[in-house]
Amino acid sequence: MDTIRAWTRQHENALRELRQTGCYRVREAYIREKNDSISEYYLALYDWYAAGAEKLVPRPAGAQYPIWLYLDDTAKLPPLPGTVVMELEIPRALVVVTDSDRWGYRVNDMYIPLDEADSRRHEEELRRYGIASETILMRTDKGNFYPLLRRKIAGSWDRVFDPPAVIGPTAQGTVWELREAWLRSVTGV
Numbered sequence: 001m002d003t004i005r006a007w008t009r010q011h012e013n014a015l016r017e018l019r020q021t022g023c024y025r026v027r028e029a030y031i032r033e034k035n036d037s038i039s040e041y042y043l044a045l046y047d048w049y050a051a052g053a054e055k056l057v058p059r060p061a062g063a064q065y066p067i068w069l070y071l072d073d074t075a076k077l078p079p080l081p082g083t084v085v086m087e088l089e090i091p092r093a094l095v096v097v098t099d100s101d102r103w104g105y106r107v108n109d110m111y112i113p114l115d116e117a118d119s120r121r122h123e124e125e126l127r128r129y130g131i132a133s134e135t136i137l138m139r140t141d142k143g144n145f146y147p148l149l150r151r152k153i154a155g156s157w158d159r160v161f162d163p164p165a166v167i168g169p170t171a172q173g174t175v176w177e178l179r180e181a182w183l184r185s186v187t188g189v
Contacts, residue, residue, distance in 0.1 A: 002092040005184075006069035006173055007076040007085055012189045014178070015084045024178040026065040045107060049174075052161050053096045059176050066174035071097065075169045079188025087185040088178065095173040099164040103172065109138035111152065112159040125149070 011030070018024040031046065032039040046065050053059075053066055069088070070076035079085045105112045111134060113119035126134055129146060134153060137143040143150040164171045 003089045004071065004092045004095050004097075004167075004173070005073075006071055006088045006090055006095065006175075007073060008067060008069050008088065008178070009077045009079060009083050009085050009188075010067075012082055012084055015086065015186060015189075018086075018178055018180050018183065022180045024067075025063050025176070026067055028064060031065060048157075049106075049160070052158065053174055056096050056161060057094055057176070063176035066096070066176065067178060069095065069173040069175065071167050071171040071173050072169050075100075075172075082189065084186050084188040086178070086183055087187075088182040089184050090175060090182050094175055096161070096175075097163040097167070097171060097173045098160055099162075100170045100172045102160050102162070106157050106160050109135050109153070112156040114159070 010024075014024050028043065031042055035042045050059065050064070050066060069090075076085060102112050111122050113122055126132075126149075129149070131137065131146070131149075134149075137146055137150045137153060
């Protein structure tokens with residue numbers, strides 16, 4: 001079976017649940033607790049992501065939100081107080097592999113370019129229209145004046161799901177659940 005090595009930083013309770021039940025899944029309450037006043041923003045974003053991700057890796061019954069993974073040990077976050085970093089060996093077929101840079105564009109409601117030339121063309125188009133920040137097109141009613149540009153930006157977001165050519169520092173992944181059998185090591189707490 002083809003596997004992929006991954007790391008995830010989670011609250012220490014996630015490890016406790018994983019060891020007690022053999023499985024851990026993210027719940028809406030965890031996202032709300034972590035993100036406080038911006039929870040609604042992240043829940044909407046994760047709902048969008050989940051809808052695309054489940055086209056690539058079917059969502060098991062009972063799973064609601066993705067669990068984020070680092071796929072390069074140089075990019076993983078260190079443990080913080082109250083958290084652990086789990087090293088995992090996961091069946092490759094269960095991981096949605098994406099690029100963190102593209103995800104960053106999506107998180108910020110920005111256009112995801114195909115390449116550098118496409119990025120330059122997009123920036124030039126914004127300049128021609130006198131738009132200093134494309135985020136206003138998605139976050140304010142100014143986007144109503146530029147519906148084609150707004151649609152172009154939103155249409156580019158599916159590129160989040162184009163896997164990177166190589167697993168390197170910007171590669172990231174998600175899974176619907178963690179299984180105890182995948183756990184290789186734990187650092188922190």
